[in-house]
Amino acid sequence: MQKRIEAQYMRPDEIIAVREAGGPVFLPIGPLEWHGPHLPLGVDPLRAYQGALALARALGGIVLPTLFAGTERERSPQMLRNIGFEGDEYVVGMDFPQCTLKSLYFKEEVFAVLLRNYLEMLIEDWQFRRIVIVNGHGGENHLAVIHRLLKAFNAVTxxxxxxxxxxxxFPNSAIGHATLEETETLMVFYPDSVDLGKLPPRPAPLEHVRFAVVDDAGFMGRNPAHRVSEEEDPRKADPARGQEVWEMTIGELRELLEGAWVEREIVDPNRP
Ligand SMILES: [Zn+2]
Structure with a gap:
């Protein structure tokens, strides 16, 4: 029988045994968020959850239930123009005016309190000494909250x-929002949740502003067409490649964690 590694299915003695062995506790995080008409809202937390499971299987430790929470705030005029807006609109995260359903973003201050309290419980009540936050969401203020708490906890606890x-x-891969890579991983783990038929067929353009599907270059201001580029087109998604990229990614994170626990702070160098 496969060892249970998810906290909600474990007895107290099993959780204590993991802690006594020095095993880490993994906390997957991400909000329910608009990811285009073709993907489920849980893309970010589901990818975080799968990542946490894979890392815990490889390194030991336990996986907490996914914290379906995250935050966003209004986009800056520069970022709005990068994506293809005028620059004076009020747009929070990926909730573009044409989206049919809003994302469930917590307010930044609420998310920070929630995460702080969670970390305190793990350290003070459960007495864990190694915690790995596995994050799936790239909102700038979301990342800033995590970094701030991580710095504080690493310094004073x-x-x-x-x-x-x-x-x-990887050199040739770019991660946008709801583009190729996210679509491919969802196809690997949750194939029923992806419906490419919800997007117009190729070669019709996928305008960033219309679908709230934005490629990496689009966020960075390097895509003046404001349409998803050929290389990141989610309609080309291939689960076999998705599997391959995923395994490479997990392999890298595994090495990062294995090699770096002695450091005071371990932060994945990945850009969101
Ligand atoms: Zn995402």
Whole structure:
């Protein structure tokens, strides 16, 4: 029988045994968020959860229930123009005016309190000394909250908190929002949740503003067409490649965690 590694299915003695062996506790995080008409709202937390499971299987430790929470705030004029807006609109995260359903973003201050309290419980009540936050969401203020808490906890508590993101950063891969990579991983783990038929057929353009599907270059201001580029087109998604990229990503994160627990702070170098 496969060993149970998810906290909600474990007895107290099993959780204590993991702690006594020095095993880390993994906390997958991400909000329910618009990811285009073709993907489920849980893309980010589901990828975080799968990442946490894979890392715990490889390194030992336990996986907490996914914290379906995250935050966003209004986009800056520069970022709005990068994506294809005028620059003076009020747009929070990926909730573009044409989206049919809003994301469930917590307010930044609420998310920070929630995560702080969670980390305190793990350190003070459960007495874990190694915690790995596995994050799936790239909102700038979301990342800033995690970084801020991680720095504070690593400085003033006996625990060491690491922060990783299961997102590839290979030379030829770019991770956008609801584009190729996210679509492919969802196809690997949750094939029924993906429906490419919800997007117009190729070669019709996928305008960033219309679908709230934005490629990496689009966020960075390097895509003046404001349409998803050919290389990141989610309609080309291939689960076999998705599997391959995922395994490489997990392999890298595994090495990062294995090699770096001695450091005070471990932060995945991946850009969101
Ligand atoms: Zn995402």
């Amino acid at each position: 006996p625990a060491r908190i690491a922060f990783v993101q299961p997102m590839s950063h």
